[in-house]
Amino acid sequence: xxxxxxxxxxxxxxxxxxxxxxxxxxxxxxxxxxxxxxxxxxxxxxxxxxxxxxxxxxxxxxxxxxxxxxxxxxxxxxxxxxxxxxxxxxxxxxxxxxxxxxxxxxxxxxxxxxxxxxxxxxxxxxxxxxxxxxxxxxxxxxxxxxxxxxxxxxxxxxxxxxxxxxxxxxxxxxxxxxxxxxxxxxxxxxxxxxxxxxxxxxxxxxxxxxxxxxxxxxxxxxxxxxxxxxxxxxxxxxxxxxxxxxxxxxxxxxxxxxxxxxxxxxxxxxxxxxxxxxxxxxxxxxxxxxxxxxxxxxxxxxxxxxxxxxxxxxxxxxxxxxxxxxxxxxxxxxxxxxxxxxxxxxxxxxxxxxxxxxxxxxxxxxxxxxxxxxx
Numbered sequence: 001x002x003x004x005x006x007x008x009x010x011x012x013x014x015x016x017x018x019x020x021x022x023x024x025x026x027x028x029x030x031x032x033x034x035x036x037x038x039x040x041x042x043x044x045x046x047x048x049x050x051x052x053x054x055x056x057x058x059x060x061x062x063x064x065x066x067x068x069x070x071x072x073x074x075x076x077x078x079x080x081x082x083x084x085x086x087x088x089x090x091x092x093x094x095x096x097x098x099x100x101x102x103x104x105x106x107x108x109x110x111x112x113x114x115x116x117x118x119x120x121x122x123x124x125x126x127x128x129x130x131x132x133x134x135x136x137x138x139x140x141x142x143x144x145x146x147x148x149x150x151x152x153x154x155x156x157x158x159x160x161x162x163x164x165x166x167x168x169x170x171x172x173x174x175x176x177x178x179x180x181x182x183x184x185x186x187x188x189x190x191x192x193x194x195x196x197x198x199x200x201x202x203x204x205x206x207x208x209x210x211x212x213x214x215x216x217x218x219x220x221x222x223x224x225x226x227x228x229x230x231x232x233x234x235x236x237x238x239x240x241x242x243x244x245x246x247x248x249x250x251x252x253x254x255x256x257x258x259x260x261x262x263x264x265x266x267x268x269x270x271x272x273x274x275x276x277x278x279x280x281x282x283x284x285x286x287x288x289x290x291x292x293x294x295x296x297x298x299x300x301x302x303x304x305x306x307x308x309x310x311x312x313x314x315x316x317x318x319x320x321x322x323x324x325x326x327x328x329x330x331x332x333x334x335x336x337x338x339x340x341x342x343x344x345x346x347x348x349x350x351x352x353x354x355x356x357x358x359x360x361x362x363x364x365x366x367x368x369x370x371x372x373x374x375x
Contacts, residue, residue: 029344035253036264036341042254043261050258054328065323067255072320073213074248078241080217082154083172094166097293097302101170104289104310105148106181112284113145114138114189116277125273133331137274140322140335142189145281146182147321148174149312153305156312159351162305170309178210178314186321209320253340256319259328260337267334274338279346286311286350294364303361304354312347315340 043050056066121134129137149156157167224233257264264271289310293303319336326332 029348031250032253032340032344035250036257039254039257039259040261040264043258044265050261053255054259065320065328068252068320068323068328069208071248071252071255072209072317075245075252076209076213076317077217078238078245080175080214081221081238081241082168083175083217083221084168085172085176085218094302096296097166097298097306098170098173100289100292100296100298101306101309102173102177104285104292105174106177106185108288109148109281109285109310110142110146110185110189113277113281114142114192116281117141120273120277128269128273133270136326136331137270137335139190139326140318140330140332141274141277141339143186143322143325143332144278144313144315144318144336144339146186146189147314147317148178149309149314153309153312156308156347156351157305159348160304160308160354161301163299163301166302167305167309170306174309175210175214179214182210208324209317252319256323256328256333256337256340259323260334263329263331263334264337270331270334271338271341274335275342278339278342282311282343282346282350286353290354290361294361297365299365300354300358300361304351304358307354308347308350311350312343313339315343 053067054065117138121129121137122131126134153167153171154164156162157164221233224237228237286307290303290307293306298306315336318339319333322330322332322336
């Protein structure tokens with residue numbers, strides 16, 4: 001008697017059981033809104049205190065805000081501890097997904113954002129935005145798009161059943177490229193947008209917000225793994241930093257919104273206008289990445305986080321750089337802050353799209369959904 005082959009739709013499929021997130025991750029959009037309300041309230045009720053905090057710099061003329069820098073270090077350092085740069089060796093076995101992600105992140109995303117910003121602020125919204133303000137908003141969006149997401153990628157990957165090891169490789173490679181490519185791309189695009197930026201200030205921002213925490217994370221990780229082993233490091237040491245990351249992120253957002261209180265309350269129309277090209281950019285880049293992954297037959301558990309990496313932004317770094325370059329109350333900083341507001345709910349919708357389209361996506365792979373293919 002011949003056994004019937006199991007139905008593809010019923011076997012070996014990713015579990016449809018909802019992901020179990022902690023309270024912070026589950027209500028991330030709510031936390032961002034709460035931070036906005038608290039920050040704006042502080043900015044309005046305690047303007048002198050907020051102005052004092054805003055004026056605190058690492059040395060005269062450095063434009064690196066001390067409170068923001070400290071909170072961002074506290075937020076980024078634990079993320080850098082998680083990156084295993086030894087995993088870069090796995091790229092040779094499945095390079096397609098990584099190459100597509102890097103193509104979109106560095107050759108499409110910054111330039112498409114610059115184009116959208118130019119179209120919308122210099123033409124579509126010209127009646128509501130004066131030329132100088134348009135330049136400032138454009139600068140902020142360019143900075144936002146030139147910084148690929150590092151922190152939230154792991155959450156997005158988890159929500160879409162992404163391959164955690166491959167996601168780690170994508171993040172690690174993006175961080176390494178960011179060290180050398182972020183400043184030149186931003187300077188080039190801001191120059192095209194007719195925004196003059198001192199190269200020394202931008203390079204300082206990259207060193208302060210990328211090089212220092214990345215180096216500190218690498219040294220700490222290497223030392224502790226050798227001394228105490230992987231089990232202790234991952235089960236005992238890393239969990240200690242989770243609340244630090246959460247608190248630092250929330251306090252960073254509160255300060256950012258406090259610094260932008262006047263803009264957010266008096267320029268709410270500008271917030272809406274800025275959100276439009278950001279939303280278009282997120283859906284465009286995530287769709288482009290997802291379709292390229294499918295065309296080149298990359299597995300879904302690599303394609304979905306890749307699409308999310310290709311669309312999301314390292315908004316913590318972007319806000320810090322915008323504040324460093326243009327000041328905490330600038331239009332550029334406001335544009336990056338709007339990116340914070342927009343990103344979480346929009347990226348959650350992209351996660352939902354990736355999950356719902358898994359069956360459709362699987363038809364492109366050899367053997368259907370369960371087929372294995374080189375990625």
